[in-house]
Amino acid sequence: MNKWLETVEPLVYESRIKVPYTWSVGEVGSRFLIELRDHKKIYGTRCPKCNIVYLPPRKTCSQCFFNLDEWVEVGPQGTLITYTLVHYESSMMPMKSPFAYGIILLDKANTGLVHLLDEVKSEEIKTGMRVEPVFKDERTGDIMDIRYFRPVR
């Protein structure tokens, strides 16, 4: 420890950074979220060159840089590729722990969707299990218009 601390109080200046943001969703994101909000449908964009259906949809194929304008309805059911159980608490968590989330490959899509898992006991969650979305009744046009995915029964 520095000797000066014996005679001077070390000050710590407290403040905060508070900046409001707005983010443009863009063309394909807007179309996707409007379909989700108004019709409870999930769409991806397809690259005809690479034969990849992207979810969430992209405007450009990251692999070949082709502009994508072909829409494919995917899901709503899908397969759980991987998951984890969250046990710790943080202010940024979407749910109170413990809860589960995973990456879900919706039918007809080639890239996974990250989302929450519920209506299932933690010990019953298995990679490869079939899941389906549960939609909110009041939808506002964001990805949480899907409340979570649950096992197909």
Added chain:
Amino acid sequence: MAKRVAIVGTGQTYHKSKRLDVNGVELIHEAVARALEDTELTRDDIDLVIIGNMDHFEGINYVDMWSIDGSGGFMKPTIKLTTGGTTGSTLAIAGYHMVASGLFNKALVIGWEKNSESDTTAAINTAFDPIWDRLTFAGAIGALAVEASAYMDDYGITERDAARVVVRDRKNACNNPYAHLRKEVTIEEVLSSPMLCDPVKLLDMCPRSDGACAVIFASEDVAEKITDTPVWIWGTANRHLYSYINDVNFHGLQSLKNASMELYQKCGIKEPLKEIDVIELYQPYSFGGLLWLESMGLCKEGEAPKLVWDGVTDMDGELPVNPSGGVIATNPIGATGLIRCAEVARQMMGKAGEHQVPNVKIAISTGFGGCMWSDILLYGKDKPY
């Protein structure tokens, strides 16, 4: 031995206060697609991507990762750079350095900003020291206003002198399809616009824009195969100043003065006013369009107003400044310095269309930022020795 480096193509977006039609990644892609089209290269030809902006303007902190779909960086080396207002010019200098190193042949350099997504002044203040500067310092406009006050006091410069710079740039912008503010203004309109920070009024200041710019740098091994009109980088210089705004000497832009002298010496420029054919000056406010010309050694101190009133810096003058309309017309901050570079390249390639200056052989672009620091780049139509 370093490789010689040339710009072989450029692309920029249309600029607006709010580009609601695209998200950030899509905005970046718009500029990249135009640069690839300009060079007839594809994403596969690029061996390095360098991208930059100011994180706090959009609140996205790993832009190199997030922008991959737009930048074309998938499975390529990708670097992110941020240096405040100079981000765009730093990007250009970095593109030059990386290709000059001989390790990369074709570097795609991208600057972008979506300033509509946050409060620009609040975000700028986060660049300054939290203990000493943030509580009392009034963002970019305030720092420039105190420079203008000192300059007026030193040489009897008037607000009317500064307004003449705005009239020139806003007129030029009308000939640039990519410019944000494409409407002429008069001296009286500038003088009667709302006061922001005395003596800086609304029309003395740059806007904040949504936009992106991409520039492709290539080594001497491939540049002439890509284009018949490569724009060679002859040299660059960069100076940072202090941490604290109160330490800055406001009598002339010391960083630009120092960087310009180094650059002229490196490139053999003896009479800059005569030898340089066009300048794209990073000029965020009107008074900088006077004082900073003096700092660049284009005239004696206090004599820039005469230069500007005499029309020397107009489109048909001896040394046109900001044929694109400059920063006063278009300002997507992380792209702004790179647009200066792209605009110089377009001039030298003969691709500037309605705002083309004839026969550009030697040109300069600059960058300005943060605590009054400067970047400067010098370009030549001829291959450097």
